[in-house]
Amino acid sequence: MIPKKLKKGDEIRVVAPSTSLGIISQENKNFAIKKFEELGLKISYSKNSEEMNEFESSTIESRVSDLHEAFADKKIKGIFPAIGGFNINQILKYLDYDLIKNNPKVFCGYSDITALGSAIYRKTGLVNYSGPAFSTFGMLKGNDYSIEYFKKCIMEEDSFEIKPSKNWSDDTWYLDQDKRKFIDNEGSLLINEGEAEGEIIGGNLCTLNLLQGTEFMPSLNNSLLFLEDDEESNLKHFDRNLQSLIHQPEFFQVKGILIGRFQKASQATKEKMIKMIKTKKELKDIPVVANLDFGHTSPLFTFPIGGRAKILARKDQTKIEITEH
Numbered sequence: 001m002i003p004k005k006l007k008k009g010d011e012i013r014v015v016a017p018s019t020s021l022g023i024i025s026q027e028n029k030n031f032a033i034k035k036f037e038e039l040g041l042k043i044s045y046s047k048n049s050e051e052m053n054e055f056e057s058s059t060i061e062s063r064v065s066d067l068h069e070a071f072a073d074k075k076i077k078g079i080f081p082a083i084g085g086f087n088i089n090q091i092l093k094y095l096d097y098d099l100i101k102n103n104p105k106v107f108c109g110y111s112d113i114t115a116l117g118s119a120i121y122r123k124t125g126l127v128n129y130s131g132p133a134f135s136t137f138g139m140l141k142g143n144d145y146s147i148e149y150f151k152k153c154i155m156e157e158d159s160f161e162i163k164p165s166k167n168w169s170d171d172t173w174y175l176d177q178d179k180r181k182f183i184d185n186e187g188s189l190l191i192n193e194g195e196a197e198g199e200i201i202g203g204n205l206c207t208l209n210l211l212q213g214t215e216f217m218p219s220l221n222n223s224l225l226f227l228e229d230d231e232e233s234n235l236k237h238f239d240r241n242l243q244s245l246i247h248q249p250e251f252f253q254v255k256g257i258l259i260g261r262f263q264k265a266s267q268a269t270k271e272k273m274i275k276m277i278k279t280k281k282e283l284k285d286i287p288v289v290a291n292l293d294f295g296h297t298s299p300l301f302t303f304p305i306g307g308r309a310k311i312l313a314r315k316d317q318t319k320i321e322i323t324e325h
Contacts, residue, residue: 021045039155046067084133101124122215129303142299164188190289198309205233223254223255228261235272258311259292262291263295
């Protein structure tokens with residue numbers, strides 16, 4: 001079930017199902033609102049979005065209420081979490097999935113939001129999106145690529161090829177919009193060759209793994225896994241989290257793996273990434289491509305959880321195409 005694309009004039013509801021909107025500066029909120037307005041989209045906030053406790057979040061009741069209200073409101077065409085966080089899995093069993101299924105609309109975020117997006121897809125079949133959160137739109141420089149692929153995936157109908165950004169950054173842009181450092185993009189890293197087509201599952205790996213063994217874990221049947229992790233996850237952590245996913249009963253049906261760019265703090269070199277993947281016999285017959293523009297560095301492309309993609313991974317050509325979104 002693919003939601004209607006966003007179009008000019010649509011209203012977007014900002015919610016805070018994980019970390020509170022209150023941690024974002026007013027200046028960056030204003031920058032984000034302006035960017036949405038340039039796309040022709042109107043912003044409104046959920047009533048509890050600024051609520052914040054000692055965990056920089058809000059009560060389960062507040063977060064669930066705001067999500068239910070956003071999905072039920074016929075005027076709202078898209079829902080964007082303020083930012084990621086750590087505790088979104090607290091709310092999963094309290095959600096009314098029939099309400100969500102009967103009111104399909106665009107839902108987009110990343111990082112901790114992976115658990116909610118994956119649960120929504122598993123419980124309702126509603127395609128949703130791993131892509132920029134509301135806060136991401138507050139970035140003034142180096143965000144054109146992110147906006148371009150946001151539009152391709154969420155505002156346009158045609159299939160599209162994912163191409164590498166010209167450069168990327170891994171800095172605290174939200175603290176100082178002028179003090180930015182950009183790095184030339186060397187492009188994708190081919191680890192295992194092959195061709196594949198399948199249903200997209202994934203997002204933040206350690207968050208996705210929180211769903212293992214629960215009713216909220218999406219099926220891996222005929223899937224392409226899009227996986228990334230943040231600076232708190234070095235390659236040792238990523239290795240064991242990936243191995244945990246490999247141990248899932250359905251993993252043999254995974255058709256290919258795409259890995260988002262690691263943050264600098266992870267010290268993930270190309271040589272280490274290749275060695276990590278090559279040690280896993282379960283992956284030897286499927287394409288694996290790393291160093292792609294999604295995850296916790298900037299910019300990032302948007303991709304559909306539950307949508308479909310094709311991978312061509314050869315030494316002379318690597319091509320990734322989103323075919324259904």
